Amino acid sequence: MSKMNGLVLRAAGINCDVETKYALELAGFKAERVHINELLKNKSMLEENHILVFPGGFSYGDDVAAGRILANQIEHHLYEIIEEFVGAGKLVLGICNGFQVLVKSGLLPASPQIGCRSVSITHNDIPQFYDNWVYLQPGTEKCVFINPEQRIYLPMAHGEGKVVTKDARTLKALQKDGHIAFRYVDKDGKTGDYPINPNGAVDSIAGLTDSTGRVLGLMPHPERFIRRIQHPQWTRLPENIEADGMTIFNNAAEYVQNNL
Template sequence: MRKVRVCVLRTAGTNCDKETAFAFSKVGATVELVHINRLIEKKKDIFNYDILAIPGGFTYGDDVSAGKILANELRFRLIDKIKKFIQKQRLIIGICNGFQVLIKAGVLPGNRNFIQEASLVTNDSAKFEDRWVHLLLTDKRCIWTKGLPKIIYLPVAHAEGKFVVKDRSILLRLKKNSQIVFQYCNEKGELLGYPYNPNGSVENIAGICDETGRIFGLMPHPERHIDFLQHPNWQKNGIGLQIFRNGVEYVRKNF
């Protein structure tokens, strides 16, 4: 079977690298934790990997705003490589802080010039919150969410997760292109306010993908629910694992 190589990107303040790596390795990938300095110094080459995963954490302490400084490193130090990585149709996933990075680097929702069109800002509650949320699988374009049930259950843990867009046209484009992957909801799938929508996101948006469905960012943590024992009531299988499996299987089938 083809070896699927995953680069879990880390830097100062990355926290969820090890469990993200564990989730990928559980579904058969070969995972490496790579410090961004190694990519900048060209000691490591991003093209040696099929999947780039940017995990959760507080890169650079969330200073300025969450994910911003790492996003700028991608934009100003690695932009050509990232562009080429995307052109080569490889996969990218950003979880929590990684999603913030992808949004602020303009990789998501995605346009040619990497101009930021959306943002993830301070929760309406003005504080960090760790809670489990129901997610409605809204659109099916994303390759990372194949085979998931209509409603899944994952934890969020963040202070800056409120999804906002520059203007209405961005939202319309997201809808038109089926880029809205997950929306916060209740157990029946209804889109409701706090605490179901834990941060006040526009249209309850919890995760989006790019136009191709290969680049995916989400605030909830699938790596924290890959095993039924992580579920708060130990009742459901680790549904988050499917997301990692989808990435790995996509590479196996298409690369």
């Protein structure tokens, strides 16, 4: 396949759209930044794309709750068309605020066994904005964005990143059905309390995928580690190393090339 198109959604307060577009382009996509109002006016533009990305930032100032207002727009005006988009075998990625939007709109975990209001993302246990690098251990083999055996290291920055579930039954369903895409771990792959799990997320959840494995949401920022020199200890890394963040975008490109 010679042409792969990606759409990066913008709204007031989103501030990671340019970096995300660039990461898609490095992976081989022809990417475009589109304001949500444009998409609402012309929903058919999704048909021309193979991946839809909800980037990080503070959509609508995170008024009410992080991602809540944009999630309402998605839920009431774009939910069905995005469902069709995924149903056609295409991809959706939500990063940080975008992950919050996917969860609060019901697009994640999007499982028949889990109600759309049974999972949410709320304030960190330590009530402050937290900015650091974290290790992520894949928790499923079904998500097309990730390498199941590869632990990755990414930067994160949020004040409302704690994944919570309605009850133990919901958490068990997430675990059993392979919805947990990533967990926070230490450098040896072990889970733990703060600062290993920086926000207190249940079961150390850092990312979720849907039942198809074609929708991924995660709190850390893969678009902020797409070049070796962005690593905090980049001078100690091999020159030919692939930045961990690019694995997300490269896997998306490989999937599109082989399946769409």
